[in-house]
Structure formats: structure tokens, C-alpha cells
Amino acid sequence: MKVTVVMAERCSATSVSAALEFLECANVLQRFLTGDPAATPFEVHSASLDGAPVECTGGLRLSPQRALSEVPHSDLVIVPGFMFNILAVLPALEPLSAWLRERHAQGSYIASMCTGAFVTAQAGLLDGRRATTHWIFSEQFARRFPRVLLQAERSVTDDGQLLCSAGSTTGSDLLLHIIRRFASPQLAIECSKKLLVDSAERLQTPYMSASFNKAHQDAEVLRVQIWLEKHSAERIVLDEVAARFALSPRHLIRRFKDATGQTPVQYLQSLRLERAKHLLEASQENFERITQQVGYEDGSSFRRLFKERVGLSPGAYRRRFNRLA
Template identity: 45%
Template sequence: MTASLRIAIVAYESVLPSALYGLGEVFSAVERFRAQDDSVRPVEWRYLLAGQEGLPSTLPCWHADECVDVVILPPCCAGQRPLCPDWLAAWLHKQHQHGAVLASACVGACVLAQSGLLDGRVVTTHWLLEEMFHQQFPNVHLNLDAVVIEEADLITAGGIMAWLDLALRIVRRYYGATLVAQLSKYLLWDSGEREQRYYRRFQPPKQHGDDVILKLQQWLETHYHEPCPLSQLAGLAAMSPRSLQRRFQAATQLTLSRYLQHLRLEKARELLETTSLPVEQIIWQIGYDDRASFNKLFKAQLGLSPLAYRQRFGG
């Protein structure tokens, strides 16, 4: 009999219930689909309790001294972020040292980051967590364009519902593409590749404490469609162009031209999603006049052409 694939799903008090039980359903389905074939590795999944309040006492659980092959850190309910107490950090390090693959979805990456296991690694998480990660975990390198990033010992997934992408990636690793295709049909879930940048929105950093730059940001939000020469912006800020460039980038981590580009692209996305305006008219409204160069910029930033974006997200 082939040894079981042992999977631990960490259950914190704030865990998203759909992820907590949905992950178990995915791995239970793997057991059903492998059709009692002794040549296919069985799945043995249980939970590791990282909290008690609000969690059913009937959850099948691993003992903390047992070793597993895969550890999954699920997402939390909206607005919640799990903590990583010392005992959990020590347990994660122990599992990793024994060869376990560490896997997280959304804020589950925060637990791994708190444990120090993500230092120097390239990972993904929800795009809304970018500023917090940069501040609290500066040694972690984010790639927020990706929905899933997979390495030999680490798999990270982006959004709140990316726990399903994560589960399917784990199944693909250990059971192959055929079983993933069966699961996708069973779950009615598109397992095709996509990127988080399709969904990511521009969140202008405004908690930097520089009132002059904040006022300029507010001005740009209503005048983004106009020509905005550096000399004019420097006059509004009452400083030299060079000083403005340096101060603006220090506050926002973006150059003025890049910031303006983000504002215009964000407005283009809004118009593509909510109106039937021709693309040429949208381009004109946001301050561009060359469709070819705009199409190239839009696809480089968002991974889709304007027409493909409208087909996917238009109302």
C-alpha cells in the first residue's frame, strides 16, 4: 500500500469557513476520484487547531508532534488577519525542516511571514496587503501579479477565494493534470491560468504624512486627463521640479509620470467595465491620443488588451 499524502489545514479562530471546509471537500473528492486504486497515493487530511473559540470540537485534528507532507494556511474572514504564536512558528519550522511543503492563501501568507519562513522568498498574497507587507515584512519579496507562485517547498496564492486555486495546484503536484481536470468539472471551477493583476486596483498611498504631496495627489485625481507638465506641478507644490520629483517618490514610491499613468489606467478600467463607450473615446477622455501606444501600455500593465478586459469584466 502506497504511503498516504498527509495534509494539515491550519484552523485559526478567524479562518474563512468556506476555505476551512472547502479544502477538506477537495481532498475528500481526491479520495473518491482515485477509485480505490492502490497504485495512487491516498490522501489523509486533518486540521491543526491554532485557536479554539468558534471552531467545532468535532474537527479531525493532527497532534502537534506528528509530521505531515503539506501544511495549508487558509484565508481569514474579511478584515481579519491571523497571528502566529511562538508554538505555531516552531511547529511550522519543524514541518519545513522535515520536508513539508508550506502553502498559503491570501492572509495565510502573513502567518508564514511572521514565522520568518518567507524571508528572502518571492511570494504572492492579496493585492490589498501590499503596503502592510512592505512595512511589516520588508525581507519578503511580493509578486502581486500572480494568482499562484509555486516552488519546491512553498506555494502561495493570492485572493480570498484563491484557496481553491491552491488546492488544485497541490493536487496537480501530487496526482497530475488528469485528476485536476476531473476535479475542475466536479467543482465547476475553471482551473485555467489567470493573473491577479487582472483584478488588482490602484490604491494610491496616502498615509505618508506629507501634506504638500497629499494635496498634489488630490489635485491629480481630478485633473489626470489634462496635460500635467512637471513645471506646472512644481508650481502647484511651490518647489523646484527636482525637489518635487524626489519628495513625491519618497512619499508614494512612484515617480510622478508613473503615478499619473496609474490614475489614467484606473479610470480606463472603470469606463471599460461600466460603459459601452468606444475604446477611442475612452482613450481621449483619460488624456491619451494614440490607441496603439495605449493598447500596448494597458496590456503591459494589466495582462489583457482593452477589448479583452471589457469582454471579461464589462457589465
């Protein structure tokens, strides 16, 4: 399989090097497993827009083998992530997006790592397709590309000839998926063992923090948000909140959702979940006590809500993120 790994200004050096090294590992292990010194499931080349070296995040310079215009047919193109630079550099990457459109039309698979999905979406290739990206940028992605079927909780999406990975280290999930799909499941398992990378599918959800949108023009809703944040640990009744701000419950719900994207109850749940996550990360309090501290009385129902929204049980979340656990 002919693979082109793209390099671009301000891209993530980690995603480029991971792609090169994972696929080289697959080639080495395939030769070892088969005893065939010529076995090479992935023929890998690197390229930048003009063939010149690029400066990556952190200042590291990478030298590609050729310019994009010099790339022969590629079965697979890997687009790197751009960490926190993506929104600033995206307009300058339109030539790369145009090249991706051409390659996809010629039958190439396109695999986008992390925020590289913005570049592929800018090409229009993800319209009507399932995709993921780094959760920090999921709201900006959804606003810019509303026709994409964004699945921000997923670490990897595979929709025909278009593949994506979520934030940062989930690039390893995508690369193992590529090895599994285009070489063999056994080779992917061997790579995961040798590289000490878990091959099990995971979600981005436990790493995500709730968004509390205050960048809107409804001053009354903003007042309600601030009040909920100050009183989230108390017993709160929606009708009473509405009366406090001289609104009907129905009117409050409509205006609140129009402004923030959430209902007041969903917003309050998110506040309490974020507080519970912080306490699980930073303390040894038992979950029943945490439940009371964040404003819930029923530990069982809050435990179910936590698992549903975070993707892990409270105990599993603490084991993953609490250094004292």
C-alpha cells in the same frame, strides 16, 4: 501523502472547506480512474491549536479532529486564509507560526492560502522566498516582511517546500496545483472538470486597484496629488506642474516618490488607468473615446499601457467586468 488542514479562530471557512473538499474529490476520482477502491493519494486530517472548535469568518463553527500537538508527521500543511481579519488576529497566531517552523524543519511542505501567507511569513519561513497573498494586503505584507520576494500579481507561487495562493478564490488554483504536483496532472485536470474550476494559470492583476498613498507627512506633495486627481483628464506637463508648486522638476520627482512610492508620471498613469477601468466596467463607450476622456490622445499607446499594467486588453477587461457587455 499525509495532509493537515489547519483551522484557527477567525479563519476563512471557505478556504478550509475548499481544501478538504478538493482533496476528497481527488481521492474519489483517483479510485474511479484506477478502479482501485483503496487508492487514496491524500490522507487528510484537520487540526486547531488546542483541538477545540473554532469560529470562522461569518460565525460558522468548525470542529477539528485533533490539536496541533497531536498531529503526527505531515507531508503537507495547509494554512487557511483569514479574509479581512488577518492584521487583527496575527499576533494571536504566533503559536501557529512556531508550529509551522517546527513542521517545516521536519520536512513538511507548507501551503498558505490567501492571507494565511502572513502566518507563514511571521514564522520567518518565507524570507528570501517567492510568495503571494491577497492584493488588498500586499503593501502591508511588503512592509511587515521586506525579506520576502512578494509577487502580488501571481495567483500561485511555488518555491520549493513553500507554496502560496493569492486572494480568495485563487485558493482553488493552489489546490489544483497541489493535486497536479503531488498526485498527477491528469488527476488535476479531472478535478478541474468535475468541480467546474478553470485549471489555467491566471493573474491577480486584473482584480487589483491602484493604491494612492496619502498617509505621509509631506503636505506639499499631498497638494500636488490632489491637484493631479482634479486635473488628470487634462493635458499635463511635469515642468508646468513643478512650476505651479514652486518646485524644480527634479525636486518634485524626488519628494513625490519618497512620499508616495511613485513618480508623478506613474501616479498620473494610475489615476487615468483607474478611471478607464471604471468606464469600461460601467459604460459602452468605445475605447478611443475613453482614451480621450481620461486624458490621453494616442489610443494605441494607452492600449499598450493598459495591457501592460492591468494584464488584460481593454476589450477583455470589459468582457470580464462589464455586466452590460
